Amino acid sequence: MRIIGxxxxxxxxxxxxxxxxxxxxxxxxxxxxxxxFSRMGRFExxxxxxxxxxxxxxxxxxxSRGAATATLVERDPKAIRLIETNARTCRLSDSIHxxxxxxxxxxxxxxxxxxxxLIFLDPPYGRGLAASALELIDQQGLLxxxxxxxxxxxxKEDIPQQSGALSLVDSRRYGLTAVHFFVHTEQxxx
Numbered sequence: 205m206r207i208i209g210x211x212x213x214x215x216x217x218x219x220x221x222x223x224x225x226x227x228x229x230x231x232x233x234x235x236x237x238x239x240x241f242s243r244m245g246r247f248e249x250x251x252x253x254x255x256x257x258x259x260x261x262x263x264x265x266x267x268s269r270g271a272a273t274a275t276l277v278e279r280d281p282k283a284i285r286l287i288e289t290n291a292r293t294c295r296l297s298d299s300i301h302x303x304x305x306x307x308x309x310x311x312x313x314x315x316x317x318x319x320x321x322l323i324f325l326d327p328p329y330g331r332g333l334a335a336s337a338l339e340l341i342d343q344q345g346l347l348x349x350x351x352x353x354x355x356x357x358x359x360k361e362d363i364p365q366q367s368g369a370l371s372l373v374d375s376r377r378y379g380l381t382a383v384h385f386f387v388h389t390e391q392x393x394x
Contacts, residue, residue, distance in 0.1 A: 205261060208234045210247075210268030212294035218286060219259050233265060236354060239374065239385065240322065243352060247271045250321040253308045253346065256312045260287035260300070262324040262354075267296045271322070277303045277310045307333070311340040319348040329358040335367065337363060338386065342368030353386040 207215045208230060248270040254263035257276035267274050270308070280286050284304055291297040303310050307327070323341060327333035334357050340346075347353055353370060355363065359382040365372045366387070374385040 205230060205257070207261075207265055207268045207294060208237065209265070210270060211266035212264065212296065215268075215294050217259055217261055217264070217290045217293070224354050232356075232381060232383070233261065235376065235378065236262075236356075236383055237265060237269070237378070239383075240352065240354065244322070244350075245386070247322075249347075251275075251318070253277070253320040253323040255311075255323065255325045256327045256333075257287060257324075258283055258326065259300075261302065262288050262326065263311065264290055264294050264296055265324060267299050268294060271299075272326045273299055273301070275301045275303060275320075277305060277307050279304060279306050307337055308340060311337065311344055311346070314346060317344075317346065318349065320346055321348045321351045323347060323351065324356070325353060326356040329361070332361070333363055334361065338364065338367035338370060342370050347386075347388065349388060351387070355384040357382055357384070
């Protein structure tokens with residue numbers, strides 16, 4: 205696993221064998237960032253939220269491409285150490301903030317957080333966690349008006365077309381993985 209583009213391009217990321225982390229494969233990450241670039245343009249000055257961050261690969265990829273900051277939410281201490289190692293390797297440690305917490309609790313505590321431009325949501329497969337996280341993202345007002353929520357899940361998982369003010373605007377399949385893109389309803393209707 206490596207960083208695909210930007211300042212840390214080609215940097216190899218660490219992962220643990222046996223850790224319950226399912227990193228997004230390079231080819232899927234490359235496709236996702238291509239789609240995001242076509243929808244958002246450049247990543248400069250963007251604020252990122254990475255939920256169920258795992259190895260931190262998605263947030264680190266966005267930072268490598270110019271995003272300003274990334275908040276990563278992960279509850280597993282081994283995964284947090286992995287994120288810290290990967291951030292140091294990529295020379296991006298100063299741009300990250302790690303919250304060691306359950307995603308639901310972390311989202312509920314973000315009442316005063318300014319909205320994020322890009323939110324990655326990659327919960328463990330087969331537990332139906334994506335829909336409840338989308339609800340909380342909407343309720344807490346965590347997505348900036350022109351932002352995108354990128355949900356990665358098992359291709360068989362039921363994903364709502366609408367979650368409050370968030371609308372599904374695109375879905376892609378990559379093997380057993382599906383990636384869904386949500387925006388504010390007003391954006392989805394044009």
